[in-house]
Each structure stands twice: as C-alpha cells, then as structure tokens.
Amino acid sequence: MSSSAPSDRSHARTLLHQMLRIRRLEEKCAEVYTQGKIRGFLHLYIGEEAVAVGAIGALEDEDAIVATYREHGHALMRGVPMGAVMAEMYGKANGCSRGRGGSMHLFAVDRHFYGGHAIVGGGLPIAVGLALADEMLGRRRVTACFFGDGATDEGEFHEALNLAALWKLPVLFLCENNGYAMGTALDRHEADVELIHKPAAYGIPAEKVDGMDVVAVERTVRYEAETVREQGTPRFVELNTYRFRAHSMFDAELYRDKREVEEHKKRDPIALFTARCREEGLLDDEALEAIEKEVAEEVRAAVEEAEAGEIEPLATLASDVVSREVP
C-alpha cells in the first residue's frame, strides 16, 4: 500500500512539513535526552506522525483535543510553538506548562489543547466531560480524544464510550493503534483484536484507516469530525500505525523482533508520502530540501530557546496547586 495523493502542491508541502517538524524535533529530543538535558519519561512518536498530522489537520481550530503522553506531535500540530514544547521538556519556565508537566503533560488551553494525559485511559472521561459542557452550553464543537490500543483494555474506555453514547455527546474517539500496549502486543492484551467491535457494542459508528497514509487519515477524520459536529453524537476511528522507536528511552525492546520493526519501517509515513508526491510531480528535490532546511532551522531555534530559558524560581514551587487559597 502506498500513500494517497494530496490535492495540490500546497497541500503536499503542508503535510510533509508538519510530519517532518515532528520527526526532526523528536530526533533532537532523543539526542539531548542522552546528554541528560531531558529527563523523566520521553515517549517518541516517530513512525506515527501521519496520525497526528492528518487527524488534527482535519479538525477545526475551535475543536478540543485531549491527548496521551505521546503527544509532542499533537501539540505541534495544534500550533504550540516548538520552542515552548522543547522548553517544557527541558523543565524550563518558558515551557508550555512552565516546567511542571514535562514531555507527558504539554498543555495549551488557549488553543483548546487539553493536555497530554499519562494514565492510560484517564483522558477519555475528561473528553466526555468537555463534550458535555459543550452540549450544555450550546457550543458546537468536537472533542477529539486520542488514546492508544492499550487504553481499550481499561474500564474507563468502556465507561466513557457508553456515557458518550448514552448522553449523545460530540466526542470523536481516535484510537492510535500502534500494535503495542507499552510492550504487550495487541493479541496479547485484547481478546478481540478487531478494535472497532468495541464501539459497536455501544452503538457508536466506527471505521478504521491506514494510519501510515496521512492523506487517508486526514480524509477519514475530516468526514468523521464533520459528522460528529452535525449529529452531535460520538464516533470512533481506529488509526493503524506503528512506533519505530522504543516505548520510552528506557526500554530494551525485548518484546518485539528487530525484523518486525524493519518491516514496518518500509511503510514509513514520511517516505511513503514523499514518494507519492514525487510520483505526482507535486514535490521535487529542491522543495524537499527547502522544507528540511526550514525544519532544521526551527529545531535549532527551539533548542536554543529551551537552553536559554529560565528555570522556575524555587519560591514558586507550590504555586498553582490551587487557584485560590481558602479565605
């Protein structure tokens, strides 16, 4: 399977540019992690970029997003500046969560980006609640809720689908199925590996899409999001993808074969898309080089911004625990 074709040059350029921003940023993250500049957990999205780029590109700016702990790409796509993302991973005050969240908890509420959530399945009820507020306040927007295949094991997944369906709430459930719940393969953690059977149990329409085909992701999510918006009821998309790198930086990858990874790398979403654009004559070497150059410059500047950032003063340690001290 190859990638679907973009509509025009500008479209091609945009999709490739966004995917490369995610990839090059994360490659840099891995590098500075080994230098000890980023600590804690760092979950890389490399290999899965077409999902965030296609899906978030298909949403309206007003739509709400709830993401997982593997959310650097989602934040970038939602317009969080790369420097603010990198600075957050550096634990700096100029990070998008002022150094309180780190890699797993990027937030940009002004952009309706309601965070990276690091308890698997824990973000789904939040998304249902955001949609409930929209419904009660008469706001016509979609809440896009990203989660992995591992989340479908959780009770909160089933509870949240049930509640969204029962109360007819505008949630678009986006299951990023990369085949592994951390290190446990899908058929080792799910009795029924056909994930779209699960929303069916709650009467939620569902479809699946090749998550390595950025154009197909975009097309599918656009259709599904518009349907949610029009009908005000939940829908479900399974995006089949693959994580090329380890689950996190401290992972010996004992659970999968290197050949399996190599096999999947043949379907690298960026390579597939680039090839298709070349075939279609939408991108040439010069254009590609220009995009790479632009992205490299943005990454360089982001690192510089992170390095230069101030750290939060210790005096602020306990700030923002509550919004208001009790009277």
Add this chain to the structure above:
Amino acid sequence: MAEFLMPSLGAGMESGVLTTWKVKPGDAVSRGDIVAEVETEKGIIEVEVFDDGVVSELLVDEGTKVPVGTPLAVIGGDGADAATDAGREADAGREAEPEPRTAAVADRPPAGRSSQVEARPAPGGRAHHDTPAARQLAREEGIDLRALTGTGLHGVVTRADVLRAIRTRQPAEREDRVSPYAPRRAEALGVELAAVEPGPAGAIHAAQVEAAAGRAPAEKPVAAKKTPASKTEPATKPKPADAQAAMRRAIAAAMTRSKQEIPHYYLAHTIDLGPATEWLTAENESRPVPERLIVGVLLLAAVAKAVREVPELNAHWTGEAAPPLDAVHLGVAISLRKGGLIAPAIHDADAKSPGELMSAFKDLVKRTRAGAIRGSELTSGTITVTSLGERGVETVYPIINPPQVAMVGFGKVVERPWVVDGELGVRPTITATLAADHRVSDGHRGGLFLAAVERLLQSPEDL
C-alpha cells in the same frame, strides 16, 4: 586523628541507621563514651567511641543508613587539632560545622588533657524552652536545667546537653516526667518545679504545679463551678518511673519474639555439688574476704568450659544458620532492683579463672545496677546463664536471649538423698537446665553439654 566507624553490633548486621548523634563537633570524648544511637534490626543501640579526643567532624547525618565500617565521625587528638582541622576543611570549601565548638559543661573535671571548650551563652539569657526529652532526662538524673547552656535551635536545652552534664554528675533518685506545659505554669506561679510532687501517673502536669502553689487548679472563670478535688491531684509518693515500664516492654518484645521464633527444647539434670562446695570452703579459707568466691562463679566457670566441648551452643543465629563462635562471652542475667533484668556478658569467660570470673561478675553487677553497662556488653553475649537459686526455686526453664542459641538455668542448692559409690548419703545438689534452639542443636548434644557441666563440677580445682 581517628575515625569513628559504624560498628558491627551483631552477627548479620550489614548496616545501621545512625538515628541520633549524642555529640557534636567540638565535644571532648573519652573512650567508652556513648556518642550515638544506631538503629539495627534489633532496635536502637547506644554505641560508644573507642578513642579519646575531640570530635572534629560528623560525617553522617542523623537518619542515614550506612554499611558497617563506614566512617561516621572524625575524632581529633585534642581540641587544638580539631579546630585546625575544621579550619582546613572550611578553607577547602567543604561543608564545615558553622558554629564554633560549643561547650559541654563548665565544671568538667580535669581530664589530664587540654580540651578547652568555651560555653556559648544562651541568646538573651536563660533558654525559654527545654525539650521534653531533655527535661525528662534531667529529672531522672537530677540535673538542674537552668545550669545548662542550650545548644538546640534558639538556645533550647536538648537531651544531648543534659547527657553531657550527666557525665560530670551523680544521678539522682527522682525519675519524674514533666509535661511540656508544666514548667511554664510553674514559672507563672513562682513554683520550684523540683519541689513538685508528681501526680498519680508519676508525671508532673500543670495540676501538680498548681497544687504545689497551694491554690485551686486555675484562675479560670469556670473553675468555681468545679469541685476542686476533681482537679487537684493528691500529692502522693512518686511511682516507679516509666523507665521500668519501657524495660518491661523491651523484655516483653524480646521474649515474645524468642518464644515465637525459636523452637526451644529443654533438658534438666541434677548435679552433685558436694565436691564443688567442699573445694570452695577450702579455697575461700586461703583468700582474703573481698576475694572470696561464691558457688555461682563455679557454675559460670563450668558452663564456660563445657560449652567449648559442645560449640554449637555457643553461637549467634544469623537467620539461616548459627556458626559456632570462637570466643565464649558468657551472658549473666542480672535482675534490677526496680524490676526487669539485663544480661551483660563477661568476655572470654572460658579463659578466666574462678577468681577472675568472680571479680568480673562483681564488676558487672555493680555497673548494671549503676546503669553503666555499655551497649556492646549487652549484645556480645554468646550464651547466657541465669541463676534463680536465691529466689528459692529448684528448676529454671529459661527463654533463650536472641540471637544466642542456648541458655543455662540453675536453681537453688538443695540437700538431697544421693547415692555415691553404692551408698546413700545426703549431698548438696543443684538442678541445671538447658534451653536450646532446636534449629541449631539436638537433645543428644544438649545432653552431652549438661554432662560436661556435671563432670567439670566434680573437679572444681581444674576450673
């Protein structure tokens, strides 16, 4: 210069938590001084220093767990050395104790070396507060807190300050507890706390202070509607201090654990003491009165030598096994006047003559009753003897003192009809019992041990 290391306080101890420092940089210490408390699997044990000098640096913070052998403190040769060292370390940019060396007590007796220490005046005169632990210890030991310089935060007199003072004074008889509020009440009412009789629970609360002030409990408006008797505690004699209760609890815990964990077996054997008592009478005639022996010492000697023949009884259980120990450190159960007991050890008892054992035993009893036993003496015993003959019992069934694996009991000397060489006679006899750990030894070996005790007591001149 010497390093004070985390001591090994028992077989199997790999590390310990330094829970409390009893000294600080600048304090003069003498060999044998208690300088710290260390928490081990067995509980908190006071540890002593083995060098004379002045503490120049504490290397390990309170609450830190460190392996056995880790340097805990540096002991300087004298005060001058310590000061120089501290200066050097400060120069080198290391963390040095920021305070000047502070004093123990001004009237420390001359120790034959120049450990000049200066008393730091309490800021603003007498410290306003003392810690309850300091106050309790001070009362127990009869120390006047007002004479001490507080070294705690804001000049508070701490337990360590009192401990330093104790080293120069005689302990007092009184052992009262005082509530944190009572001293302030005493001050307000102009009552001398030392003159206040404790309440029924052996503690001084505000109510006792008020009673001593000869007034109704409080000058509170609501006091009128109360019956004074409900507030004013009758002045009674102080009850035995709670140190006894604490010891009771410690014994309870240790013995409960022993009985629960150690599969005891018991053997008893009645032994003819005729030859021993005859030998003793003759021997004592040739000794000056202070050096005379008692029969109990012969029993100790016999046990110490017999256990060499059955070495598995002379051991410490390490959790999996109990390898026999080379030295025989004979624990002796000594009951305390106010109740409770401890079992400090006579070191290398198997190599001591009855005369040496006698003086070691007397020294141990004296120091036990004076509260001057070292932590190491309490933990080093390899087998323990208890004699309850004085209490008139014939047979003792002891509970092993862990981690030891055997304990020997002796009852009183009883004259019994006894057959010697086919003839019935009346002989002084004693019943020896052995409680032993069945994980380590069997009844057969235990029997051999009691037989060896008997055999040795038949030839007292060889002991």
Add this chain to the structure above:
Amino acid sequence: MKRATYREAVRSAMRQAMSGDERVFLMGEDVGRYGGAFAVSKGLLEEFGPDRIRDTPLAESTFTGAGIGAAMGGMRPIVEIMTVNFSLLALDQIVNNAATMRHMSGGQINVPVLIRMATGAGKQVAAQHSHSLENWYASVPGLKVLAAGTVQDARDMVLAGLDDPDPVVLFETMVLYGMEGDLDEEAPYDGVWRAAVRREGDDVSLISYGSSLPKTLEAAEALSKEGVEAEVLDLRCLRPLDQQALEATVRRTHRAVVVDETWHTGSLAGEVVARLVEGAFYELDAPVERVCTVEVPIPYAKHLEDAAIPSVARIVTAAQRTLGKG
C-alpha cells in the same frame, strides 16, 4: 431560620445554587428518578429537568471524570458519588486528574467541580459500605476537602464548594442525613473553610468533624456533669487544616483529644496531633489522645460496629486520661 434535616439542607443548597447559576448541574447514580440513594435530591428532577439532574451509569470513574472535564469546559458540576466506598473507583480521576490538572498545566486550567459523597459507618451496612476515608483525600494537594457535621454546614458547604474555583470534595455523613437542626437559608457561607468552636471549655479540647461531631458534643456534656468543661472544635475543612484554630484551642486548654472515624493508623487525627506537636508543643500538659476507628473492616453486627467506631464513652475516657483520671 427554620428547622430542617441535614438532607434537606443539602437539597436546599443545591436548589439555591442551580436557581442562581445556569452552569450548575447535578449528576450521579440515581440522583434523578430515584431521588438520590439518601433522598437528598428528591424533587430536584421535577424542578430542574433531566438536563441538569442527570442519572449516570454505574461508572464512578467516568462520570466523575466527566464532571472534571465539564468543569474544565466551563460548567459548575456537582458530582454525587453515592458513598466514599464507591469513590475508590473514581480515585484515578480525582487524584490523577482533578487534583493535578492546574499544577501540571502550569496554571492554565482550574477545575471547579464539587464532588459530594456520603461517608461513615453506623448503619450496619458492613465493611464495603462503611468506610471513612476522609484522610486519604485530605492528603492530596490540589483538592480542598470539607466535612459537614451540622445541618447548617451541610447547606453552607455545598454553596461554598460550588463557589470555589478548585476541586472540592465534600463529605456528608450517612448517619446524619436525618438529623434535625437550625437552618438559615440566607446565611453567608464562606466561613466553612475555618474550624469552628462548637462548645467552649477550658479543661480539654475535643477536636472533631463530620460524623464524630455530634458524639463529641455529647461527650462534652457528659464530661461537664463530672466537672470537666471541654472545648469542642469542629475542623470542618480537612484540607487545608486550620492550623491557627488548632493551636488556639490548645493554648486555652493545654490538653487535646482528637476524634475521627478514620482508622487509627494514618488517621486524620494523626495529622492533627502532628500539627499540635509542631505548632503548640510547649502548650501541651498531657499526651494528646486519639479516638479513631479500631483497625478492622467495619463488621455487620451492631455491637461490633458500635465498638469499632468512636463512641461517646471512648471520647469521655480519653478526655479523662488527659486530665490524669483513669
């Protein structure tokens, strides 16, 4: 001022809040047609309709999380978790989400959700329906925790909790829903964040809250007959604790008994004692006593249940011990 039950006071407050603010709504198990497991929301469905009185599936984690999400989305939800026992199924949402969201986002989000739940033993409903776990919630930064021990507080705490911009966990006492007391439906309610002296006395402080408060007041009366005048301090707000009030009461009495239906080990009372020692050490004239629940899952049989939880007799005895009697 009128006479009302604790249950009616909670209902009155919810009615007042929903009438005054369109963003306020109630959701939880059986809060609508059933009228609430403890009949607290009886009649509200008829008054406010199913959009604002929402019966939920039996999915504590998700309906609590939905309340959190709705609060993030601009609503003022009241989430009713039937009892604290079931709230354990929602601990992930309360502890991992509601409590962390503001700090973890660098101050971008606040979560104005009121989570109400019934707590405590005393109705012979056995181990799985009798927990008191206020101390668990009170240990979590990011939450505010209230416990109502009077009829007036049952109303005031609902309103104060809804006014607050942060997640508030409100503990209502299961056995007190039927208790009658004075209720002023126009009273200001901002005082609930501070401890209140419910009875004055100079001899000993009895510190309590929620389910134990009526027992503690009764114990104080019993002590009075013996000539002991106890001050009763109602903590009311379990997080943050009112340190000033704790120190002040002990400065007056120099003795304290802390009464708390959570289990002895790790009890909220333990925290209170620690704070007394930290802040008012030199005021203490006797060891501080705790009267907590015996360390046993609450048994069904009445005599066993009664013996497990704090009782008037245990409070009296503990108070007497601090006075050197008994």
